[in-house]
Every structure is written in structure tokens, then in C-alpha cells.
Amino acid sequence: MxxxxxxxxxxxxxxxxxxxxxxxxxxxxxxxxxxxxxxxxxxxxxxxxKPRCVVDTLADFYLSKNAAVNRGTHFLGDESTTAFEDARYRVASFLGAIPDGLVWVKNATEALNLLSHCLSTPSTGGFTLEAGDEVVVTKLEHHANLVPWQRACELTGAKLVWLEATPDGRIDYSTLDRITERAKVVAFTHASNVSGAITDVERIVTKARSVGALTVLDSCQSTAHMPFNFSQLGVDFAVASSHKMLGPTGVGALLARPELLDRLPRFLTGGSMVSWVEMETAEFQSGPAGFEAGSQPVAQAVAWARALDYLSALxxxxxxxxxxxxxxxxxxxxxxxxxxxxxxxxxxxxxxxxxxxxxxxxxxxxxxxxxxxxxxxxxxxxxxxxxxxxxxxxxxxxxxxxxxxxxxxxxxxxxxxxxxxxxxxxxxxx
Ligand SMILES: Cc1ncc(COP(=O)(O)O)c(C=O)c1O
The missing domain is CATH 3.90.1150.10 (Aspartate Aminotransferase, domain 1)
Structure with a gap:
């Protein structure tokens, strides 16, 4: 306690x-x-x-609530579904997002792959990268927020551009003018896992918005160490990871402005993320469900929410x-x-x-x-x-x-x- x-x-x-x-x-x-x-x-x-309460929550879930979510009509199915959706609500609240904009993923790396994949896939949503477009990152990025964008550029013909670093390991804001009208995505870290530098998010968002680029924030290092509010930061997407935040491994979150989610093509497909299926076609669920294919990290999500309650209490x-x-x-x-x-x-x-x-x-x-x-x-x-x-x-x-x-x-x-x-x-x- x-x-x-x-x-x-x-x-x-x-x-x-x-x-x-x-x-x-x-x-x-x-x-x-x-x-x-x-x-x-x-x-x-x-x-x-991990504090004991997180480990206890994991055990309690498996000992008293475990069942597939969103599928059964039985009591345990209801218990696990309620716990899972309650976790979505609590994790989203902690991060200043709304539950309809929170997609469960297995880690932040998957969330960044989801985004880079979706933005490289032709779609009607209007966000597909093309030759002539630019994706802007920074010299400070963890490979998780660099390699997926390299791949996106390779697949689409877009060009990777980056903001430089300063000798004390910060983003060199004098290179902000590299964000031009050609930029479609600006993906940057909230805090470096090497230098610890905290990014001036507003400065980058203002510049990105002025050219109509989407913004993606890698918040893996910041969310457990400082107050964090997705909506106030004003980015379009952010990624967070449970295991950095006293929670279990195996779960993370993509945070999105909810209106953007349905404009993205889907990433993983299969069960759960569909609303109807014919032999040759399928219709997809809207909102986070449309990105949550297959069984989900239910116990981990519930325990992550418990970890965030612990952080909030402190x-x-x-x-x-x-x-x-x-x-x-x-x-x-x-x-x-x-x-x-x-x-x-x-x-x-x-x-x-x-x-x-x-x-x-x-x-x-x-x-x-x-x-x-x-x-x-x-x-x-x-x-x-x-x-x-x-x-x-x-x-x-x-x-x-x-x-x-x-x-x-x-x-x-x-x-x-x-x-x-x-x-x-x-x-x-x-
Ligand atoms: C800044 C940063 N981004 C991304 C990641 C990847 O996070 P995950 O382990 O959730 O995939 C890490 C983890 O080390 C990180 O420090």
C-alpha cells in the first residue's frame, strides 16, 4: 500500500x-x-x-474474471469485457485521451508500425503517402520511431527528412524549416531515451500544422515521468507503452484523435475487427475495434489501468x-x-x-x-x-x-x- x-x-x-x-x-x-x-x-x-498491486491485478483477473471479451453471453465473458473496457476508459483518462481514440496494441513499436503501415496503404481517407511527400523525424528517435518510417518511405516513394540534434542532445529547432509543404507526417519523440531531453511539442505541432502535416508523438519515455495530456498536447497521434509505466509487458496504446481513426485503412485484419464478412469481402468495425484484430491483451490492459491508478495516487x-x-x-x-x-x-x-x-x-x-x-x-x-x-x-x-x-x-x-x-x-x- x-x-x-x-x-x-x-x-x-x-x-x-x-x-x-x-x-x-x-x-x-x-x-x-x-x-x-x-x-x-x-x-x-x-x-x-511493477508494484505488487499490478501483479495482484494480473493474478486476480486470471483467477476470477478470465474469459474471451466481447464474445460470450456468459457471466465471466461479461466480467472480462467490463474489466477490459473499464481499463480502456482508465488508461485513456490517465493519458488525457478519450476511450474512442485508444487502440490496444502489444507495444509502442506495434503502434508506430500500425500508423506507418496505414499511412503507406492506398485508401480513401486522404492520408496515403506518395512520391514527392516527406516524412519528418528527428535525430533523437528510438529505432521504433525511425525504422517504420524508413519502411513507409521505401514503400511509397516518400522521402525521409529529419530535424538535427544539438550538442546537448536536444532537437535542434533551428532546423524546423525542414518541415515544408511537402511534409505529410511529422513523427517525433516526447523525451529522448538517451539524452532525456524533453521536446517542445507545441513548437513542432505549430509548424507541422502550418503545413497540414499529421503529427505522431512517441511518448514512451514521458508518460511515466511527467504529467501527460494527449488532448492538450495537440498532436494527432501518440503512442505509449505499459511496461514503461509500472504495467505489464504485452500491451500498449495508440492514441488518436478519434475522427482520424476511421479515415485510416486497417492494419491487422481477421476476427473481431469486422462487422460483416462474405467470401470475398469484409466490412470493418469503426473506431478502435476496427484495429483490434484477434484476441487482445486483456489481463495486461486491466493491470496497466491499475498501474496508472497507482501513479495517479502518487x-x-x-x-x-x-x-x-x-x-x-x-x-x-x-x-x-x-x-x-x-x-x-x-x-x-x-x-x-x-x-x-x-x-x-x-x-x-x-x-x-x-x-x-x-x-x-x-x-x-x-x-x-x-x-x-x-x-x-x-x-x-x-x-x-x-x-x-x-x-x-x-x-x-x-x-x-x-x-x-x-x-x-x-x-x-x-
Ligand atoms: C523512446 C522510445 N520509443 C519507443 C520504444 C519502444 O517501446 P516498446 O517497448 O513499447 O515497443 C522505447 C522503448 O525502449 C523507447 O524508449
Whole structure:
């Protein structure tokens, strides 16, 4: 349970007692790693840990409600359908969208493939990409919001154009004029999973709208770490992922302005997404149902909604304040590490507490392995963002990301661990 003294109206960072209460909700935080200490988990940007209530919700669904949704007339079928549609309502509300504009997908990558596929398929909806059109992305994109658009361009003859990055890992808004009358889609990240930079969404939306382009926001990194409201952001589409938000794997959401959904051709076809079928033709359902072919991730959606209730009870403003505070401490500690190269801004302004770094002369896998030996879990590799790593002049990096459960002691352990890593490898990297 969340600590009963918790006051979700305050915007300050969590008190020690609140943080202890939150951490008690995450049994995995007591698991000892290879070094015999509880693992300090700095890898939430890859996937978040789950509070007990989410795991309990998953189990409860299978133990007391499980049945196919939208199909049977029996009691359990009603129970599961109600839970599933209630989850759609709660997930949409949390994200500031309306349920009729929320399509369940298996992850954000699928949502982006859905969009890029639909926009590459000839249709009467008026959105099909063609030769001469442009799709605009940014240098900061995760491969999930880059490769599907490369494919769309390959299939349609449209051209891929991108906004550049700045040396501190932000979108270079001076390249906004690359969004021209030829742009049909502008797909961009809300927050970088490498530099943590938070995008000025309004600036890009204003420019995209002025040329009549559709906007697609990759919100995978932002939705669990800061207040998020799809309608207020003004984008046409956004994608979010449960597993980054304390929810289970296997479910995500495409958020759409509902009036746009029915103008898109369909993606996956088959059962459930049809309203009538003849031997040679089929009529499709309207709204989200028209994009939800086959059995759906029902238990996962229900548990995701539970995760979002948990986040709401804490308050997204306070989660952001807590993570910013831990981010400040981590950043000032990392700054002292001899020879470190940060792949992002040297301040917490307009960024999330996600820090990719490289220690010259040390391979990130060695760094990650040493840190693991002292029970510090960081991510190593290119974090599915090779172009941004190349921009920074490195092949890969280590990445530490802060979560709502992060403590000062963990941050201190990490900073000490990074310094010890350099000593362990004989001072190389300095
Ligand atoms: C910025 C960003 N976009 C997209 C994705 C892909 O998300 P999913 O795992 O839900 O497909 C990730 C996950 O790492 C991400 O960080």
C-alpha cells in the first residue's frame, strides 16, 4: 500500500517515509544481486519495475474474471469485457485521451508500425503517402520511431527528412524549416531515451500544422515521468507503452484523435475487427475495434489501468519532482567522474533523469558488468538509438535512469560505483 501519510497535493519531492512506503510496494527492490546487496535499479527507461498491486491485478483477473471479451453471453465473458473496457476508459483518462481514440496494441513499436503501415496503404481517407511527400523525424528517435518510417518511405516513394540534434542532445529547432509543404507526417519523440531531453511539442505541432502535416508523438519515455495530456498536447497521434509505466509487458496504446481513426485503412485484419464478412469481402468495425484484430491483451490492459491508478495516487507532478531531485544529485555526482562524457545536457532543465554516458577507453559492457558486480543495474549498448550515438561520436554508452523508487543512497552508490569502475580497469578512461 502507498504510505497512508502520503499527500498527493504537495508538489515537493517525496519524504523519506513516503519513499519507504512506495518502495515497500515493489518486492523486487529487495532482491539481492550478484554482489549480495539489493539491486539498485537504474534501468527503468528500458522497463519499469511493477508494484505488487499490478501483479495482484494480473493474478486476480486470471483467477476470477478470465474469459474471451466481447464474445460470450456468459457471466465471466461479461466480467472480462467490463474489466477490459473499464481499463480502456482508465488508461485513456490517465493519458488525457478519450476511450474512442485508444487502440490496444502489444507495444509502442506495434503502434508506430500500425500508423506507418496505414499511412503507406492506398485508401480513401486522404492520408496515403506518395512520391514527392516527406516524412519528418528527428535525430533523437528510438529505432521504433525511425525504422517504420524508413519502411513507409521505401514503400511509397516518400522521402525521409529529419530535424538535427544539438550538442546537448536536444532537437535542434533551428532546423524546423525542414518541415515544408511537402511534409505529410511529422513523427517525433516526447523525451529522448538517451539524452532525456524533453521536446517542445507545441513548437513542432505549430509548424507541422502550418503545413497540414499529421503529427505522431512517441511518448514512451514521458508518460511515466511527467504529467501527460494527449488532448492538450495537440498532436494527432501518440503512442505509449505499459511496461514503461509500472504495467505489464504485452500491451500498449495508440492514441488518436478519434475522427482520424476511421479515415485510416486497417492494419491487422481477421476476427473481431469486422462487422460483416462474405467470401470475398469484409466490412470493418469503426473506431478502435476496427484495429483490434484477434484476441487482445486483456489481463495486461486491466493491470496497466491499475498501474496508472497507482501513479495517479502518487501524483505525476510529485513523481517528476522526486525524479528531478534525484537527477540533480546524480548529475552532480557524474560530473565529478574523471573523463566522463555525458550524452545530454549538463542540467536538469527540460529533461528527464535519464543519463547516458561513456567513459573513454572503457567499453560500456565492461562498465555495466563491473556495476552489476556491485549490484547496480544500468543499461548498456546503443539503446535502440544508433543515429544519436553516432552523432555523439560513440558506438554505445551506459545509461542510468531514475525512477519514482530511486533513493539518495542508491544514487550515491551509483556515483561511487562509476568511479570504482575506472579504478578497477586501471585508470583507463581518464
Ligand atoms: C523512446 C522510445 N520509443 C519507443 C520504444 C519502444 O517501446 P516498446 O517497448 O513499447 O515497443 C522505447 C522503448 O525502449 C523507447 O524508449
Amino acid at each position: 502507498i504510505n497512508s501519510h502520503f499527500d498527493s497535493t504537495s508538489s515537493a519531492s517525496f519524504t523519506g517515509a513516503e519513499l519507504a512506503g512506495i518502495r515497500a510496494d515493489f518486492p523486487i527492490l529487495s532482491v539481492a544481486g550478484r554482489g549480495g546487496n539489493p539491486v539498485a535499479y537504474f534501468d527503468s527507461a528500458a522497463t519499469s519495475q 501524483g505525476m507532478e510529485r513523481i517528476k519532482s522526486h525524479e528531478d531531485y534525484m537527477g540533480e544529485i546524480l548529475l552532480s555526482g557524474l560530473r565529478e567522474v574523471p573523463g566522463i562524457k555525458l550524452l545530454g545536457a549538463d542540467s536538469m532543465a527540460e529533461r528527464l533523469a535519464v543519463f547516458a554516458f561513456s567513459l573513454p577507453g572503457l567499453h560500456p559492457h565492461d562498465v555495466g558488468q563491473y556495476l552489476d558486480s556491485v549490484d547496480l543495474a544500468v543499461r548498456v549498448g546503443h539503446h535502440c538509438a544508433i543515429p544519436l550515438h553516432r552523432y555523439f561520436g560513440v558506438r554505445s554508452s551506459s545509461r542510468a535512469s531514475v525512477a519514482l523508487t530511486t533513493t539518495e543512497q542508491e544514487v550515491e552508490r551509483l556515483v561511487a560505483g562509476v568511479k570504482e569502475t575506472i579504478k578497477f580497469f586501471g585508470g583507463r578512461g581518464v
